[in-house]
Amino acid sequence: MPVSNNNFMDKLLRDVEKCFESEKNKLIEFLNTKGFNDTQSDELAFAMRRAVYYLKINKAERKKIEKATMKYIRDGHKKNKKNHYKAPR
Numbered sequence: 001m002p003v004s005n006n007n008f009m010d011k012l013l014r015d016v017e018k019c020f021e022s023e024k025n026k027l028i029e030f031l032n033t034k035g036f037n038d039t040q041s042d043e044l045a046f047a048m049r050r051a052v053y054y055l056k057i058n059k060a061e062r063k064k065i066e067k068a069t070m071k072y073i074r075d076g077h078k079k080n081k082k083n084h085y086k087a088p089r
Contacts, residue, residue: 008068019056020049027052 024045031041054062 009072012065012069016050016053019053023052023056024049 027045027048028038028041031044032038036044054065057065
């Protein structure tokens with residue numbers, strides 16, 4: 001059974017958050033060793049949460065996720081376009 005777009009994005013966001021939480025402390029420590037203070041490290045680590053996830057997964061899985069994400073975005077644009085550009089009668 002195919003996964004709906006909303007379920008796909010919900011699962012992706014949960015996976016990103018889970019991966020980020022497991023790697024956050026390592027990333028903050030790394031940023032601290034590069035001269036960032038604790039506040040800067042926290043902010044940068046949070047900003048990089050998606051990158052952490054994509055760097056942890058293998059290339060083949062990353063490509064599948066990228067394709068599904070692009071489909072999700074295109075479907076959203078099509079839906080918005082259809083709703084905004086109805087021809088007058």
